[in-house]
Amino acid sequence: MLKFILVGIVNTIFGMGIMFIFYNFFHFSYWVSSASNYIFGSILSYFLNKHFTFQNKSKSLATVIKFTVNITICYLIAYNVAKPLAMWSFSGFDTHVQNNIAMLALDIAAFVGFISSVISGLGILFIVARYLLHGDPTSGWASTICIMLFIGGIQLFCLGIVGKYIGKIFTEVKKRPVYIIKEKK
Incomplete structure (x- = not known):
């Protein structure tokens, strides 16, 4: 390895x-x-x-x-x-989206991270409720996987947000005009 x-x-x-x-x-x-x-x-x-x-x-x-x-x-x-x-x-999307496909990937990463952490958080709540109601401790696999998915989801979510900020900084550094006026012929 x-x-x-x-x-x-x-x-x-x-x-x-x-x-x-x-x-x-x-x-x-x-x-x-x-x-x-x-x-x-x-x-x-x-x-x-x-x-x-x-x-x-x-x-x-x-x-x-x-x-x-x-x-x-x-x-x-x-x-x-x-x-x-x-x-x-992406042809049906706004030109802003077409020019910033990488930013869309960061949005998707943040969304997937958020959904992953919510689902694993629900899994953790289910495991805790099961223990409190039935006194049935879940074997280590399910709780370990839920905690790992929760932490990984939070990390992916935070990475997507930080990436968005860095992408916006990069867009600003390019010094493109905020708008472009089309010339008439």
Whole structure:
């Protein structure tokens, strides 16, 4: 397990480094930088897992080429399907929502966290009521899961709220005008 975690850390640092260099030094577009992060990071992950995690000593260039082509195709398909699908899904929404899809994800996270904490809170109340009314102590699993879901829900809810504030700060820092007046021709 530790080997997987180390490979993940190295892969993340390498991929983010590639993306940072491509975007900031070579001035590639965000899409090209992100694709490079994904593709080169996946190739590094392949080699690290092959040699470090699983200690496989076989050498096959054909396997590496197949893996690289597979990763590239998967990324291109995912991007070319996900982006139009997301734009179509949000086409009926206000342009403010369309331009801030990440903020919508934070709203969803806060909502899911709130609902999770409410449901698990009801579960905790049920367990306590059951104990007080029937004297039947619930075995440790249900109470542990309810407490974990409650704490996790509160954390997710708070993370969504903090993320919203950071997103609003980011929007303000961009220094866009509050409104745009359309010119008449």
